[in-house]
Amino acid sequence: MKKAISILAAAALVCSCAQDRNQILKVYNWSDYIDETVIDEFEDWYEEQTGEPVEVIYQTFDVNETMLSKIEKGKEDYDVVCPSDYIIERMLASDLLLPIDRDFGDTPNYIDDNLSPYIRSCFDKMEGGSKNANDYAVGYMWGTTGILYNAKYVTDEEASSWDILRNPKFADKIFIKDSARDVFSQIIIFLRQDDLKSGKVTLDELMHDSSQEALDAVENYMKQVKPLVAGWEADFGKDQMTQERGWVSLNWSGDGVWAIEEAEEMGVELRYALPKEGFTVWFDGWVIPKYAKNTKAAKYWINFMSRPDIVIRNVDVTGYVSVSGASEVLEAFTDDSYEPLDLSYFFGPQADSVCADPVLYPDRADIERSTQEHDWGARTPDLVAMWGRVKGENASASTGIVIGVVLAAALAFAVYKRLNNRRGSKKRRK
Numbered sequence: 001m002k003k004a005i006s007i008l009a010a011a012a013l014v015c016s017c018a019q020d021r022n023q024i025l026k027v028y029n030w031s032d033y034i035d036e037t038v039i040d041e042f043e044d045w046y047e048e049q050t051g052e053p054v055e056v057i058y059q060t061f062d063v064n065e066t067m068l069s070k071i072e073k074g075k076e077d078y079d080v081v082c083p084s085d086y087i088i089e090r091m092l093a094s095d096l097l098l099p100i101d102r103d104f105g106d107t108p109n110y111i112d113d114n115l116s117p118y119i120r121s122c123f124d125k126m127e128g129g130s131k132n133a134n135d136y137a138v139g140y141m142w143g144t145t146g147i148l149y150n151a152k153y154v155t156d157e158e159a160s161s162w163d164i165l166r167n168p169k170f171a172d173k174i175f176i177k178d179s180a181r182d183v184f185s186q187i188i189i190f191l192r193q194d195d196l197k198s199g200k201v202t203l204d205e206l207m208h209d210s211s212q213e214a215l216d217a218v219e220n221y222m223k224q225v226k227p228l229v230a231g232w233e234a235d236f237g238k239d240q241m242t243q244e245r246g247w248v249s250l251n252w253s254g255d256g257v258w259a260i261e262e263a264e265e266m267g268v269e270l271r272y273a274l275p276k277e278g279f280t281v282w283f284d285g286w287v288i289p290k291y292a293k294n295t296k297a298a299k300y301w302i303n304f305m306s307r308p309d310i311v312i313r314n315v316d317v318t319g320y321v322s323v324s325g326a327s328e329v330l331e332a333f334t335d336d337s338y339e340p341l342d343l344s345y346f347f348g349p350q351a352d353s354v355c356a357d358p359v360l361y362p363d364r365a366d367i368e369r370s371t372q373e374h375d376w377g378a379r380t381p382d383l384v385a386m387w388g389r390v391k392g393e394n395a396s397a398s399t400g401i402v403i404g405v406v407l408a409a410a411l412a413f414a415v416y417k418r419l420n421n422r423r424g425s426k427k428r429r430k
């Protein structure tokens with residue numbers, strides 16, 4: 001499907017050369033992050049609302065940094081993109097974003113009508129200097145980072161702590177999200193659990209601690225994890241888990257929901273846990289970069305993505321949870337087969353006992369153990385370098401094996417040649 005989208009995007013790019021840029025909307029989103037049928041529907045809806053035609057060119061990325069670099073360094077003219085919280089902070093700090101105007105004429109403003117109060121307050125906490133993130137970004141999906149695990153091989157107790165990642169019982173069965181920021185955050189929470197309990201440090205302080213000491217501590221921990229890791233993944237971890245190639249995965253809740261449902265159909269039981277030491281929540285939001293060419297269609301796209309029926313379809317297809325606190329969304333994901341949860345923090349006071357999937361919507365008690373990540377500004381390259389060393393050593397281990405094999409072959413060849421020469425000289429002497 002991804003390939004089909006890229007081909008369509010490429011074809012659209014070629015055809016679009018002759019087209020008026022005001023009739024094109026360039027969207028750049030995470031892969032596997034939308035019900036693709038809504039893209040065409042947006043084109044029809046936009047024309048109905050504004051009387052103007054638009055063609056969507058839809059492209060995808062797997063990691064935030066790829067997207068950021070295309071905009072920051074490449075100055076590409078995407079009209080609407082979907083970065084995560086800490087990247088929104090970085091884009092605000094670098095003046096890369098335009099404010100999102102909410103004037104939709106007669107069209108309802110689905111954005112502000114439905115946004116969950118929890119999401120609004122988390123966006124308020126994003127650090128954008130004098131700018132409030134709610135003015136420059138509109139939430140799309142949100143979720144947690146936790147442990148996805150196979151119930152046949154892993155106990156609930158084992159999955160209740162980040163310590164599981166260095167359990168030798170799971171050697172070569174562990175998949176880790178290739179996201180330096182997310183891994184750093186969970187591991188520093190694990191390593192500082194005693195200080196958190198005693199109140200010596202808060203979760204929020206930990207998310208701002210970019211000291212070399214913190215980086216070294218996480219790097220050391222990850223060096224213990226690394227020999228057990230089967231793969232660092234941006235998107236393929238969920239499939240590895242459903243196929244039982246992996247038993248443990250540091251993953252995002254949306255991939256968890258998708259994998260749990262998919263695995264169930266194959267008779268595999270996957271579960272998702274939020275470790276007791278604490279964890280992070282993340283938020284992805286639509287933004288309009290300053291190089292955008294069609295800001296009008298961009299804001300209508302964001303509004304359309306906030307319409308409750310579109311929200312429900314996107315959640316159904318991707319497994320990720322919308323930022324929408326609309327009553328239709330609450331109703332759509334209420335499911336009596338689950339235990340009641342306190343979701344009042346998200347949907348308002350009436351939602352203090354709702355039967356819903358806790359992987360989609362964590363209970364208030366779980367959310368109380370969570371925190372949100374922040375951009376590190378000038379310290380970011382040190383985080384990236386640490387991550388490179390952690391993953392690179394895997395490469396060096398394999399490189400070491402290859403070098404070893406080559407050296408052994410060279411030595412064997414030298415010995416063989418020497419013996420042959422001797423035999424040869426012996427022959428010549430005869």
Ligand code: N2P
Nearest residue numbers: 030031032033252284
């Ligand atoms: C889905 C990507 C989800 C992004 N493939 C989570 N921040």
